[in-house]
Amino acid sequence: MRLNSSTVEMSPRDLGRKITLPKKLTEQLSELIGIILGDGHLGLYPGITKKGHRFVRSNIVVSGHSKEIKYLKYVMELFKKLFNLEMVHRKDHGENAVILKAHSKGILQFLNKVCEVPINDKSGIITIPSIIKKSTSKNKFSFLRGLCDTDFSICFKKKTKKGHTYPVIKAAFKSKKLVEDLEKLYSELGFKYCVLYNERRYDKRYRECKYINTIYLNGKNNLLKWIDRVGFSNSKFKKKVGKWQKEGFCPPGY
Structure with missing residues (x-):
């Protein structure tokens, strides 16, 4: 199935990092959609720079447990193959909580507008x-x-x-x-x-x-x-x- 990404807006930073968007619905993308709907999150967070400029940060997050490092590495590799972007891996609040995070306006819009993953509380x-x-x-x-x-x-x-x-x-x-x-x-x-x-x-x-x-x-x-x-x-x-x-x-x- 071919995907229509014409309504997705890539930021200058997305273009500079050479982020790619899938053109077809593949088994890999289908699995990632399931992962994000299961234990992931798309978030838009407004902020202000030191110079007073307003911006909105686009977050793509997948949560996990410290005992699931092997699986989380698998998710990171899957994300990289699909979008040509590395997710950041770090500990979250809580003793055993781990999250994977990426920032991209284009990927967030693609997952929301094309793949139908809700933004914020889902x-x-x-x-x-x-x-x-x-x-x-x-x-x-x-x-x-x-x-x-x-x-x-x-x-x-x-x-x-x-x-x-x-x-x-x-x-x-x-x-x-x-x-x-x-x-x-x-x-x-x-x-x-x-x-x-x-x-x-x-x-x-x-x-x-x-x-x-x-x-x-x-x-x-x-x-x-x-x-x-x-x-x-x-x-x-x-x-x-x-x-x-x-x-x-x-x-x-x-």
Whole structure:
């Protein structure tokens, strides 16, 4: 699928750094869109220079954990291949928080206007972008991989005396529309799911109750299909699934 970037404005600094914008929706770009929708952020921040000139800083951020350095390096390489720009890696607020950050007016506008990633607070309004919905199955699988690697969880429940053998792929979001879109995408791609809307949960971090929408892929067949068609780029999931494939179970905390 060819992409129309005619409304994207590149800054003089973007041009000076020879930033490039993808001309087609590829598997790599689809995965990055999933990554940013999962644990990323596009932000516009106004400021004033020392000489009193006003400006707006365009931030592209991906958040992660200090234990996921290998995966974050993978994201940095993916971003570099797509835009010819290095992301900066640094520790964030919190003991184990790590962020990747890039500043670019052109890339932010491209991700927002062309790839349909919301700017600033996206948690309650994100959906699967229409360019993903209209694209090939391979692009849809890549998008799911990026979203899963950053914002899903995988566990193995103890349903029999054999131990923690029953796989569950779980995705929980504030955005009801995103879960509705995942329902349609899972059905289209042949996954069997169950869903729970408007679940009331207490958030310890903010000391308040929130409503969450959750979609589950349960059982061996779903996981084997995911491994075959979607896969994982994040080693924390590869490790868990590898343990289960080799020994038939995976204990909590592995």
